[in-house]
Amino acid sequence: MSEGRHKHFKNRGRDQAEMRRRRTDVTIELRKNKKEEQLLKKRHIPLDIQTSVVTDLSSYTLLDITKKARHIDIDQKLEGIQLVRKILSKGRNPPIDELISVGLVPVLVECLRHEHPTLQFEAAWALTNIASGSSEQTATVVFCGDGPKFRDLVIEAGIIPPLLTLIADSTPASLLQNVTWTISNLCRNKNPPPNFDLVSVALPSLAELIQHPVLEVQVDACWALSFLADGNTKQIQAVIDSGVVPKIVPLLGVLENKIVMPALRTLGNIVTGSDEQTQVVLDNGILPHLCNLLQHPRPSIVREAVWTLSNITAGNQVQVQMVIDAHLIPPLIQILMHGNFKTQKEAAWAISNLTVGGSAEQVVYVVQQGCIGPMCIMLGSEDPMVIQVILDGLGNILKMAGHDYRVIADAIEEVGGVERIEALQEHQNQEIYKMAYFIIDRYFNDTNTEDKQLAPQSMDATGYQFSTSSLPGGFKF
Structure with a gap:
């Protein structure tokens, strides 16, 4: 994930813009997870001109x-x-x-x-x-x-408009596959990204190609859209305005993994945008599909679904409630407990984001579903960012509990979380040390006065502040 994630842990709380994260995956991993899923990797190319002057290979080392x-x-x-x-x-x-x-x-x-x-x-x-x-x-x-240098030379030379003229009902499927694949490659690579004004002219055509009867055409059109949506809110809005969201969401329900992944990536990139842009995806029915994809046999798809969900829980309280109403929290916590580490990491983000923007009732619900135990277990991770995410989430839950914080503190203590947090006070990462120290000092220090316990301040002497919403009344269990 991009630097947007790393902005989560400043000495001041997170805002929703910082909670939206950008991917910086290695570009080649987007398209090349398995050899059999590639479209135009042709070992044998028809040769129209005579070039071969060598016929016997056996005599050469x-x-x-x-x-x-x-x-x-x-x-x-x-x-x-x-x-x-x-x-x-x-x-x-x-x-x-x-x-x-x-x-x-x-x-x-x-x-x-x-x-x-x-x-x-x-x-x-x-x-x-x-x-x-x-x-x-x-x-x-x-x-x-x-690399982007050669890509940009081709784009600036004006290749895209002629390519778009080849997209027609009369175009042979094999040629259309090549055209779509080429457009997709022209849209990819983020370091730097292509000139959006020049490549976005392909959006109307891509919006049609994702409904093409040839699966390979759909796949490459969807990858192209995922690349175009992987940008700022202006770019995301252009993708939304092309009308692709209602067409892409149903693709999450097909059986072909090769189309599910780019469809999910496209929608996942869109929900890294504003709350309004995220709402477009929600209104088109993504959540039931995410519920199914959390049970998908392919780990990479599960991870992608959880990442998408984590950006939805970074939204407003209406959107968080939609996630809860779609019954996505219980399977999310199961993933936090039993998923592979990369997927657990995304689940930790999803829960932590919810504790930032969710209401007291919404956070209570997540706690009641059993998030405390697996969160404390993940404090044993060797990944400093995961530890920070978990500590941030636990700190937010404790603070939001207000006068009922002892209920949360007891739950943390019962699963061995206090010992883990105490140990993190010796961590070499200064942010982790400060976060752990704050939690222990504020909520588990028996020498504190009762008033200090019941009304914890938002900032300690080091200047660290957990992300919270100011909510009166605290928890009611």
Whole structure:
């Protein structure tokens, strides 16, 4: 997650804008989790021109091929690059790792800049075949030559309008797949992102393509939308205004994981926006789908669903109540208890965010569903950010309890939470130390006066302040 998350833990409380988080996932992970889910990774490309001058591979060693590919003589270099291409195009398990290990990928990328068209073609073909391998193999190609610089050059040259003219009912499905995939790649990469004004012209077409009967077209259109929605509120609003939300939400209910993930990512990015933008997604019925996705067999989808939910619980109290009414809190707490760590981390954010903006009654409900135990267990995490999130949530619950804080304190003590919090006073992270010290001193220090216990101040001597809503009356259990 982006720096928006890290802004949660300042010496002053969080506001809702800070609670909205941005992803900074490695771009290649968005599309390349499994080889079989890739659309256009073609190992065998139809060849329209005669380029092959090498037919027998058996007489060449890898060292021979590498020397030829690196040769200063253009004919020798061409022969070497053709050998690389033929090796990669032959058989079910080409020696991609071996070719990478001898440093041929940078050589191939350099050939793309050469003035010799046949050399360029052979190198591009070989790179395509390497990119058709595993995520790690694809990443090698990406890091050697791909990037926003070349993407922006293509966009600024005006590629998108001509591509959009190819989107028509008469366009063959295979060509449409290529067009959609290309648009998707032009929209991705956040460091820096593409010029939104230039790529957003594709939004109306993408809004139609997500309903195309060919699944692969839907998938790439949805990924493109997820990239476009991964930005500021202006960008998010442009995506909403294209009318895609009512079309994307139903995709969460299909059986194909390859469409569920980009659909969920798109909606998840939208709910990182304002409360009004989040409400659009809620009004279109995302919550029942999230309830189902929390039980999904694929961990990455569960994690994505919980991340989306955590940004909804960062909203206003009406939105928090919608989450509660959709019966999403019990499965969320189950994930906090039993999920894998990455998903537990998102669940911790969801609960902590709720304690910031939720009403007293809403926080009481979450406590009654059993959040205290798993929150205290997660204090044993080695991830400092997770510890901060949990301490922030517990601190908010204790403060919001007001005169009834002892009920929460007892619950924390019963599950061994006090010992964990005390131990965190020795933590090397200063924020964790201050947060733990504040909780122990304010709520578990028997030497404090009764008045101090019943009316805890919002800030300690160190200047630390937990995020709270000022609510009179406290808890009623």
